[in-house]
Amino acid sequence: MTRRIVAQGTFDLIHPGHVHYLADAASMGDELHVIVARRENVTHKEPPVLPDRQRRDVIDALEVVTEAHLGHTEDIFVPIERIDPDVIVLGHDQHHDDDAIRDALASRGIDCEVARASAREPRYDDELLSTGQIIDRILESRGCGGSGT
Incomplete structure (x- = not known):
C-alpha cells in the first residue's frame, strides 16, 4: 500500500x-x-514575491516531490481531500496549530496523521534559512536596506 504524504508552504525563494x-x-x-x-x-507574513505557478513549478521540479499542487483560493482543505494523504507534515517552524488541524480534518472525515518535520540548523555562520533573510541580504547588498522581516 502506498503511503501518501502532504507538505505545504509558500516556498518563495x-x-x-x-x-x-x-x-x-x-x-x-x-x-x-x-x-x-x-x-x-x-x-x-509578507506575500510571496514570485507568482503562484512559478513557485509550484519550482517545487514540482524537485526530485523528492511526486507532485506539486496550488492551494485552493477559498478552502485550504480542498486539495487535501483530493490527495487523501496518510500524513500531513508541517514544517518545524510553521505557524499552524497542530491540534486545530487535527480537529478540522476529523470534522471533514479525513483520516490522517499530523506530524512536524525536524529543524535544520545552519551549517555555517552566514547560511540563510529564511526567505525574509534572503530578501534582506539582497536589499542590504544593493544599498536598499532590509525589510525587517
Missing part, C-alpha cells in the same frame, strides 16, 4: 530549509505531494 523540510517529509512515505499556498492566502 527556495532555500536549504525548504529542501530539508521536503526531504524530511518525503522520507515518511512513498509519495510526497506539496501544496503551494496561493499569494492571496498568505496573510501571516
